[in-house]
Amino acid sequence: MTTAPQEPPAPPPQGGSAAGSAPGRAMRSTTLLALLALVLLYLVSGALVFRALEQPHEQQAQRDLGEVREKFLKAHPCVNEHELGDFIKDVANALGGGADPETNSTSNSSHSAWNLGSAFFFSGTIITTIGYGNAALRTDAGRLFCIFYALVGIPLFGILLAGVGDRLGSSLRRGIGHIEAIFLKWHVPPGLVRVLSAMLFLLIGCLLFVLTPTFVFCYMEDWSKLEAIYFVIVTLTTVGFGDYVAGADPRQDSPAYQPLVWFWILLGLAYFASVLTTIGNWLRVVSRRTRAEMGGLTAQAASWTGTVTARVTQRAGPTVPPQEKEPPLLPPPPCPAQPVRKPPSPAPPEKVQTPSPPTASALDYPSENLAFIDESSDTQSERGCALPRAPRGRRRPNPPRKPARPRGPGRPRDKGVPV
Numbered sequence: 001m002t003t004a005p006q007e008p009p010a011p012p013p014q015g016g017s018a019a020g021s022a023p024g025r026a027m028r029s030t031t032l033l034a035l036l037a038l039v040l041l042y043l044v045s046g047a048l049v050f051r052a053l054e055q056p057h058e059q060q061a062q063r064d065l066g067e068v069r070e071k072f073l074k075a076h077p078c079v080n081e082h083e084l085g086d087f088i089k090d091v092a093n094a095l096g097g098g099a100d101p102e103t104n105s106t107s108n109s110s111h112s113a114w115n116l117g118s119a120f121f122f123s124g125t126i127i128t129t130i131g132y133g134n135a136a137l138r139t140d141a142g143r144l145f146c147i148f149y150a151l152v153g154i155p156l157f158g159i160l161l162a163g164v165g166d167r168l169g170s171s172l173r174r175g176i177g178h179i180e181a182i183f184l185k186w187h188v189p190p191g192l193v194r195v196l197s198a199m200l201f202l203l204i205g206c207l208l209f210v211l212t213p214t215f216v217f218c219y220m221e222d223w224s225k226l227e228a229i230y231f232v233i234v235t236l237t238t239v240g241f242g243d244y245v246a247g248a249d250p251r252q253d254s255p256a257y258q259p260l261v262w263f264w265i266l267l268g269l270a271y272f273a274s275v276l277t278t279i280g281n282w283l284r285v286v287s288r289r290t291r292a293e294m295g296g297l298t299a300q301a302a303s304w305t306g307t308v309t310a311r312v313t314q315r316a317g318p319t320v321p322p323q324e325k326e327p328p329l330l331p332p333p334p335c336p337a338q339p340v341r342k343p344p345s346p347a348p349p350e351k352v353q354t355p356s357p358p359t360a361s362a363l364d365y366p367s368e369n370l371a372f373i374d375e376s377s378d379t380q381s382e383r384g385c386a387l388p389r390a391p392r393g394r395r396r397p398n399p400p401r402k403p404a405r406p407r408g409p410g411r412p413r414d415k416g417v418p419v
Contacts, residue, residue, distance in 0.1 A: 113248075121247060121258035127153035128265060130235060133242035161270055168267065169274035176200050198278075205275065209236070209268040217246060220257070236268045 027035075069088075073081060112118070113135050122135055126149060137143050176197045183193045210232055217228040223244070231244040247258035 115255065117255040117258045118247065121262055123149070123153075124262040124265065125240065126150050127157040128238060128269065129154060130238050130240035130265070131242075132240045132245050134245045134248055161266070161273055164266065165270040165273040165277070168270050169278070172201055172204060172274075176204075201278070202275070205271045209264070209271050213264060213268075220252070221246060221249060232268075235265060236272055238269070 069081075069084065073079060073084065114122075118135070125131055126146065137146055179200060180193050180197050183196065184190070188196075210229070213232050214225065214228045217223055217231060218225055221228070221244075223231070227244060231246065234241055234244075246261045252258075
């Protein structure tokens with residue numbers, strides 16, 4: 001049974017295609033479109049939920065404002081409705097500019113939203129890209145400076161965040177490594193140890209950067225637990241709505257309070273960055289293992305298919321290729337006249353011991369018969385003259401001759417008869 005020729009090995013990738021085969025190659029168009037559709041569906045679902053939850057509250061607040069306005073006009077008939085509307089707009093603009101309506105009615109008349117601690121905290125919200133929005137720039141010079149300040153500060157803070165995240169993650173992993181060693185001494189399975197270490201990493205980080213600040217803000221800002229944890233999550237995810245801001249209350253007169261909050265933001269963002277990096281590495285390892293397992297399954301399937309095909313072919317028997325038809329032999333051309341030569345005198349016969357003529361064996365292919373006839377005609381034509389031979393097809397080698405049968409002792413050969 002003949003074996004199929006093996007395919008040559010694939011050529012090495014060229015320089016231009018090396019990037020395409022790298023692990024960081026570009027996402028496929030179908031995958032990108034599917035991901036975009038998923039994000040859009042997620043946005044639409046979130047929009048529907050937020051509208052259902054918040055729109056009734058907004059309409060109720062608008063109705064309450066209208067009722068308060070009507071009561072004020074009834075209590076003060078000398079005030080015009082148009083003048084009252086202009087006054088409300090001015091108050092809203094002042095509040096948006098950072099003014100505090102309680103400043104004139106309290107003793108904190110020297111309170112400013114732009115003291116050194118508040119300005120430091122505002123600069124920190126710029127480079128961390130949180131941007132609460134409770135304090136905004138109102139001057140053109142301040143807005144122009146903020147543009148260049150953000151362009152330089154955001155990359156600088158990104159480098160700092162990466163370094164702090166690596167150091168913080170390595171410290172936490174080093175501490176968790178000692179706990180893993182204790183579990184391994186207790187003969188806990190390694191797979192379970194990995195799961196426990198990941199849970200400990202998340203638990204310690206949440207305890208240090210989420211739960212502890214929640215109770216601190218509940219005490220310092222007089223917030224509820226829901227409001228405090230809402231501020232913590234919104235801040236550490238860099239969303240920063242600005243409805244709740246630590247240190248924005250005028251009663252917080254400590255200049256070091258908001259800078260300490262900013263350092264908490266730095267460590268919390270570094271921890272979240274290390275968690276996201278760990279999750280990304282885990283997903284990359286899982287994807288690589290999945291690809292390796294799929295490649296192994298594909299190779300096994302190909303091997304199984306080849307084995308089954310070979311067994312079926314072996315049972316069916318070898319297939320004989322179709323025989324090629326040889327062109328018909330042309331008759332030899334007439335031999336030109338040559339001068340008659342005298343035959344040489346016959347030499348005395350010599351005694352030559354030759355074996356008996358071999359017995360003819362059956363030929364397997366018709367082309368061998370044609371080759372035998374062609375050789376005999378060539379031998380006869382060579383006696384008279386050298387004639388051009390007709391083109392022949394590919395000749396198969398003659399089969400081996402059978403050995404001569406030994407003659408018996410009772411059959412002597414005639415010496416006078418030539419062989």
